[in-house]
Amino acid sequence: MSKTCNSYSKGQHIFREGDRVFGLFFIKEGRVKIVSSGFNNREQIARLATNGHIIGHRGYGNELYPVSAIALDETYVCFVDNSTIYDAFMNNAKFTYELMLFYSTELRKAELRLRYLAQMTMREKIAGALLYLLDIFGEDEQDGSLNVSLSRQELADLAGTTAEQVSRELTSFEKESIIAKHSRKLILLNHEELNKILSSHNMRIAASSWAAI
Amino acid sequence: MSKTCNSYSKGQHIFREGDRVFGLFFIKEGRVKIVSSGFNNREQIARLATNGHIIGHRGYGNELYPVSAIALDETYVCFVDNSTIYDAFMNNAKFTYELMLFYSTELRKAELRLRYLAQMTMREKIAGALLYLLDIFGEDEQDGSLNVSLSRQELADLAGTTAEQVSRELTSFEKESIIAKHSRKLILLNHEELNKILSSHNMRIAASSWAAI
DNA sequence: ACGTATTCCTGCGTTATTACAGGAATTATG
DNA sequence: CATAATTCCTGTAATAACGCAGGAATACGT
Numbered sequence: 471m472s473k474t475c476n477s478y479s480k481g482q483h484i485f486r487e488g489d490r491v492f493g494l495f496f497i498k499e500g501r502v503k504i505v506s507s508g509f510n511n512r513e514q515i516a517r518l519a520t521n522g523h524i525i526g527h528r529g530y531g532n533e534l535y536p537v538s539a540i541a542l543d544e545t546y547v548c549f550v551d552n553s554t555i556y557d558a559f560m561n562n563a564k565f566t567y568e569l570m571l572f573y574s575t576e577l578r579k580a581e582l583r584l585r586y587l588a589q590m591t592m593r594e595k596i597a598g599a600l601l602y603l604l605d606i607f608g609e610d611e612q613d614g615s616l617n618v619s620l621s622r623q624e625l626a627d628l629a630g631t632t633a634e635q636v637s638r639e640l641t642s643f644e645k646e647s648i649i650a651k652h653s654r655k656l657i658l659l660n661h662e663e664l665n666k667i668l669s670s671h672n673m674r675i676a677a678s679s680w681a682a683i
Numbered sequence: 684m685s686k687t688c689n690s691y692s693k694g695q696h697i698f699r700e701g702d703r704v705f706g707l708f709f710i711k712e713g714r715v716k717i718v719s720s721g722f723n724n725r726e727q728i729a730r731l732a733t734n735g736h737i738i739g740h741r742g743y744g745n746e747l748y749p750v751s752a753i754a755l756d757e758t759y760v761c762f763v764d765n766s767t768i769y770d771a772f773m774n775n776a777k778f779t780y781e782l783m784l785f786y787s788t789e790l791r792k793a794e795l796r797l798r799y800l801a802q803m804t805m806r807e808k809i810a811g812a813l814l815y816l817l818d819i820f821g822e823d824e825q826d827g828s829l830n831v832s833l834s835r836q837e838l839a840d841l842a843g844t845t846a847e848q849v850s851r852e853l854t855s856f857e858k859e860s861i862i863a864k865h866s867r868k869l870i871l872l873n874h875e876e877l878n879k880i881l882s883s884h885n886m887r888i889a890a891s892s893w894a895a896i
Numbered sequence: 897a898c899g900t901a902t903t904c905c906t907g908c909g910t911t912a913t914t915a916c917a918g919g920a921a922t923t924a925t926g
Numbered sequence: 927c928a929t930a931a932t933t934c935c936t937g938t939a940a941t942a943a944c945g946c947a948g949g950a951a952t953a954c955g956t
Contacts, residue, residue: 506798514798527787536795559780566779567772573786574740580793582749585719585727588800588843592913622934630801632914637935653922653934805943835904845944850905866904866952904951914941921934
């Protein structure tokens with residue numbers, strides 16, 4: 471049994487684009503972004519993960535990671551290597567089955583996001599990104615703020631636009647009383663309206679699609 | 684054992700966005716596009732599949748398809764229902780394991796494409812779409828043309844742009860001797876150059892990333 | 897083969913997005 | 927608490943992408 475656990479502080483890499491794949495990581499506690507590096511300091515956040523989520527994947531041969539995983543917080547992660555996973559799979563059909571379903575669900579989410587990124591306007595992308603954060607991290611019980619703290623640039627990397635546009639649009643949303651913002655603390659005042667922005671151009675997809683992603 | 688096979692002709696739906704999920708489809712012969720419907724007649728092609736590929740996914744409860752699958756050709760597909768799949772999974776760890784790996788691979792491809800669609804220019808997206816077609820369908824041994832016939836609109840749906848831009852860019856590529864086109868028959872004359880277009884703005888991702896997608 | 901319907905090409909005006917830059921606000925540091 | 931460093935906001939100019947429209951090429955049906 472080869473399982474090792476580690477803490478990572480904010481900004482630290484859990485694995486890097488180009489590293490060899492030796493096994494899977496399970497997030498015990500914390501928040502992680504999965505990013506592919508771009509040009510001009512531009513990154514794309516492929517997905518966000520938190521407690522209980524799996525990151526990375528089991529590797530074949532000399533396979534390399536196509537993305538990096540970076541801690542957003544103090545994060546505690548356990549690693550299980552390829553052969554241990556393989557043994558677990560062969561001895562526990564139910565476990566393999568569950569993991570298969572996990573990947574198939576993630577794939578569907580990614581396919582949906584493909585459309586959003588390819589076709590949405592900036593305003594829609596940013597509304598979608600906020601709802602995505604709500605779905606993954608939830609909001610604080612006290613003040614209703616999103617349980618995550620991202621820079622404007624990170625929001626842009628998630629939404630697929632630039633930091634300037636995020637600033638502009640958040641200001642607009644605030645003027646329209648859809649959100650409140652106090653620096654990086656964001657409060658979604660009107661979930662309904664955010665869903666409407668997303669679905670306004672698209673009556674065929676349920677308004678809650680993003681929430682399901 | 685509940686397995687039924689069917690032929691679908693060009694343009695027919697294999698399943699539709701919003702249908703209940705009853706099981707998995709296996710493509711025996713043909714070509715299929717997986718699309719999410721957009722607004723203004725705009726679709727997004729989430730992925731393309733051919734012989735031996737799996738489409739759809741096993742469903743939980745009342746789950747609905749978030750995308751549609753449409754035949755591009757005369758296509759022969761076999762369907763296996765949820766409970767049959769479940770039994771197969773529980774009795775054949777190796778099979779479940781293989782399927783888990785398939786989904787995990789597809790997920791990685793989708794995550795990479797997210798970045799491409801979010802950050803690339805038109806020209807790069809279209810070069811990427813051509814290389815994607817090459818990877819999935821290959822080229823004819825006789826004349827070297829891509830083994831698939833898509834309209835300009837469908838190419839646009841794949842690349843995440845408009846049909847006009849695809850026309851324009853294909854013409855440019857032809858002038859630069861990167862491709863030859865005879866209506867819908869496209870010949871990639873210079874794979875190297877297409878890869879260069881993709882990687883020109885991005886030295887950190889291997890030039891062949893798209894081909895691996 | 898002929899006429900008709902569809903798809904494709906391409907110029908051009910419009911719109912949306914990006915990039916730059918300077919100042920304001922926030923956070924970090926001694 | 928004061929200063930420095932970073933991040934954030936917002937105006938403006940440049941650029942890229944979109945969409946219309948008319949003509950050309952191609953596919954389709956009889």
